[in-house]
Amino acid sequence: MIGSPVSGIGFQLKSAGTASSRLTHTVVASLAVAALSLCAIVTLTVLTSRVLA
Helix, strand or coil: CCCCHHHHHHHHHHHHHHHHHHHHHHHHHHHHHHHHHHHHHHHHHHHHHHHHC
């Protein structure tokens, strides 16, 4: 028997949703790391300026 094209489309949409979810999680993780890095840089800058002043 030949499978219906509808089942193939549903499978592709499901895998596309998984890839989209992974991409979203990757972007969120990258933004979180960037935010923490920025906080660390600002903290070090403030501490350094207080020590030098």
